Amino acid sequence: MKTSGSQESKTPSQLIDTRIEDLGDWRGQMLGRLRALIKEADPEVVEEWKWRGVPVWEDAGMICTGETYKAVVKLTFAKGAALDDPSGLFNSSLDGNTRRAIDFREGxxxxxxxxxxLVRAAVSLNKSKARK
Known part of the structure; x- marks a missing residue:
């Protein structure tokens, strides 16, 4: 993956923009669409860039991360094990006591x-924990 410009001079949102652009394939398109849905679900979401290159979305705590791999784009929900998932979206990291993830594949x-x-439920959970 190529990088354009100094990472230190860019905002987290700009770094995510660059990641999406640099991927240049279905993974960039998928990450961009997931990002848009997260923002639609929570207009107050804050974008962060952590761990040397992982997009993170937060509101009163971490909601989820967006990792890109060769075969999947993975949304990992920080407190996913505590969330109801009536539609059965979680399909990865199901064994842990805290996180849950959704792997999205090409097509x-x-x-x-x-x-x-799920995003709204994660925000609600974060805000309920923040009040205590």
Whole structure:
């Protein structure tokens, strides 16, 4: 993956923009679409860039990360094990006590309503924990 410009001078949102552009394939398109859905679900979401290159979305705590691999784009929900998932989106990292993830593969469609509901549930959980 190529990088353009100094990472230190860019905002997290600009770094995510660059990642999406640099991928230049279905993974960039998928990450861009997932990002848009997260923002639609939570207009107050804050974008971060952590661990040397992982997009992170936060609101009153971490909601999820967006990692790109050769065969999948993975959304890992920080407190996914505590979230109801009536649509069965979680399909990865199912054994842990805290996180849950969704692996998106090339050509798969996104259940947009269910994903937005998960994002909103994660924000609600974060905000309920923040009040205590």
């Amino acid at each position: 798969e469609t996104i259940n947009e309503a269910a994903l937005k509901a």
